[in-house]
Amino acid sequence: MTARLGGKGGGIMGKPNPQIANAVALAEKKFDLRTRRSREIHQRVQSMIPGGSPNGLFIDYPTPYPVYMDHGDGCWIWDADGNRYFDLVAGDWALPLGHRNPVVSSSIAAQLAKGTTWGGPDAELTFQVATLIQQRIPSMQRMRFTTSATEAVMQCMRLARTHTGRPKIAKMRGAFHGLYDIPLVGNGRYPDAGYAPPGLPDGTVQSTVLLEYNDSKNSVQAIDAEADKLAAVIVEPINATNGMIPATREFLQTLREATQRRGIVLIFDETVTFPVSDHGGQGLYGVTPDLTTLGKVVGGGLPLGVFGGREEIMNLVDPAIHAPNRPPVDHVSTFAGMPICLAASVATMQELTSDAHQHLQDLGEYLRQGVSALAAELQVPLQATGTGLLFGLHWTPNRVVDIQTARTSNRDALYALNRHMYNAGYYMFPKGIGIVSTPMQTADLDQFFAALEGAIVESGLRSV
């Protein structure tokens, strides 16, 4: 099985470059030999599970089959063939403490011994999680739990519409906020960053306003033009899916002012950015939204999402305020905030101390600077963006500062690099985004740089 480059979901630079195609072919021969068991598993699974991946990850590039994983420990993960990888994926960025953190694991085990779910609130954990979240994100004056960030985003959009009585939601062109209807418009997984996939209810596209990330002037114009109809603006402080691109402070402040002026709800999707500081992305930037969504890290490796924010808006789900038991916004869910997930959440937030955050920040900076130094030395158009623990690799001569510049990155080249890095024992997303985790040390990253250099040289990407 070989990968096809340059097609849908592959390169965005037109036809595949023959040097890149060669680089991929070279890596895939070795990859094929190293991952025979994964290939066998894939053949067994794929007739029942499209793409072989039950959550859809690791298959949206020309990957012939995903690597099927077996177990993890700290910053390492092992596949079905017994290959060990340095894990820069960390559970789709959910595990900044790495796999099987002892405190998190024993907290889950202790809760498992008591039971996994009650169908109602837990005596201790509900209060503990809410308190720990509020200490980190004080703007979450009231909050509710979900099983995923997708649902948290969905709830915020309904809250915003109910609160304002307006129908539309503005999002950034190319941003991903999960699988609810409006976030799927222009979600960045397609060659056209504004593309709306099929299957959305009538009116979804018309209810969506696309803004340009880090473009204050055009965003304010669009917000002003749509103000009477606009319920909310949703934005990530650091755009994850397009390559961990930090917002400028000026952009977030401008969105804050423009939304406040027009009575529009500002939602920060902090699903990915929650661990960039002790106080999330909003603490880092000093900009306070009306509502916030959390996911991934907040669940400590188990499924948990959270939405919350200004009391006045969150009261819309409170049955005590909207008697008789009829809050205007429905929120009921079987598994939302299960005690087993809350136990993992408490342990994770307690383990993510200020020292841990500093370590992650230092590692992230070390990685970004090391990649830049290597790129300069090898004279290749590789660069690393990101903040704190988050990093994104881009293969483009343009400095990546927004989604448009990120989309000039040669994804085929990144894919070729990724295949070579797999063979060298590095587990990364094919499009080059990832996180560092607390079990890592700078010496591990020195090895990563050496492997990256090897991959660039061996693959022939130097001359692309």
Ligand SMILES: Cc1ncc(COP(=O)(O)O)c(C=O)c1O
């Ligand atoms: C910024 C952002 N928001 C929302 C989501 C959806 O999260 P979930 O997969 O928990 O529904 C994701 C998932 O990657 C995300 O990156």
